[in-house]
Amino acid sequence: MQVYIDGQFLPQEEAKISVFDHGFLYGDGVFEGIRAYEGRVFKLEEHIERLYESAHHLMLQIPLTREEILENTLEVLRRNELRDAYIRTVVSRGRGDLGLDPKKCSQATVVIIADHISLFPREYYEQGLSIVTATTRQRGADTQEPRIKSLNYLNNILIKMEASQAGAMEAVVLNARGYVVEGSGSNIFIVNKKGELVTPPAYLGILEGITRNVVIELAMEEDLVVREQPFTRHDLYIARECFLTGTAAELIPVVSVDRRQIGNGSPGPQTRLLMQKFQQYARRQGVPVYPQEEK
Numbered sequence: 001m002q003v004y005i006d007g008q009f010l011p012q013e014e015a016k017i018s019v020f021d022h023g024f025l026y027g028d029g030v031f032e033g034i035r036a037y038e039g040r041v042f043k044l045e046e047h048i049e050r051l052y053e054s055a056h057h058l059m060l061q062i063p064l065t066r067e068e069i070l071e072n073t074l075e076v077l078r079r080n081e082l083r084d085a086y087i088r089t090v091v092s093r094g095r096g097d098l099g100l101d102p103k104k105c106s107q108a109t110v111v112i113i114a115d116h117i118s119l120f121p122r123e124y125y126e127q128g129l130s131i132v133t134a135t136t137r138q139r140g141a142d143t144q145e146p147r148i149k150s151l152n153y154l155n156n157i158l159i160k161m162e163a164s165q166a167g168a169m170e171a172v173v174l175n176a177r178g179y180v181v182e183g184s185g186s187n188i189f190i191v192n193k194k195g196e197l198v199t200p201p202a203y204l205g206i207l208e209g210i211t212r213n214v215v216i217e218l219a220m221e222e223d224l225v226v227r228e229q230p231f232t233r234h235d236l237y238i239a240r241e242c243f244l245t246g247t248a249a250e251l252i253p254v255v256s257v258d259r260r261q262i263g264n265g266s267p268g269p270q271t272r273l274l275m276q277k278f279q280q281y282a283r284r285q286g287v288p289v290y291p292q293e294e295k
Ligand code: PLP
Pocket: 033, 156, 182, 183, 184, 185, 186, 187, 206, 207, 208, 209, 210, 211, 212, 245, 246, 247, 248
């Protein structure tokens, strides 16, 4: 596997970063997870934009232009002859000393990796996931902005560990006020008893997912009522349908939460419709990796 690292394409065994890199020492950096479907990179510009927004908040200077990031992303896919892939773009603060001060790091490290990913086994997309709510709470939006996709994913890892300790594939997290916010690496939607599609608003403390925003658009195209509105665990338990969204997860139905069955215990009609729409949409869109194929 060829990896992009600081201006070079190297075999993965040779792609190394310094132990003094503040991404490694302190989680000081940002990243994106991106997908390619059938030779096109889905929402690549949006992911690059979010990478730059996260970096801007952290005053982290990315030593490449947006176009260079885009071109290098495509090149990583080409060098690995990939058409369907998961791409991880990481910008860390770079090599510094053992102190916290980012000013000691003269140049950010940029890494782009492309590989395959399968977050959940295929059968769960058919039968739906059983999930739990985590006791770990979301970090407060007033202390750490959740829209920064930073290298500090400890809270998410704790949530994921709680899921596996409970024998579940995923867990959802509540914020300090008890509202449902998101999964360990995904956003959440429910269909309420009025048939409305409800997802937590960005201000509640979520990563504003690119998949989430696509699903909202697709639902509106289908004339579904979409509400970005806070909801509680009770609303989740009595929901008619529930699903999670994310670049890695795509759309995955949820059929039980904390052992309460959701709807009739199998993926509901709105979930199925949006899963199908999403798959069609994702394959029509995107930046071509192999432009000669487009002719
Ligand atoms: N929420 C969290 C915490 C995430 O890590 C992710 C995925 O990266 C998402 C939501 C979904 O975001 P997206 O659809 O942009 O991948």
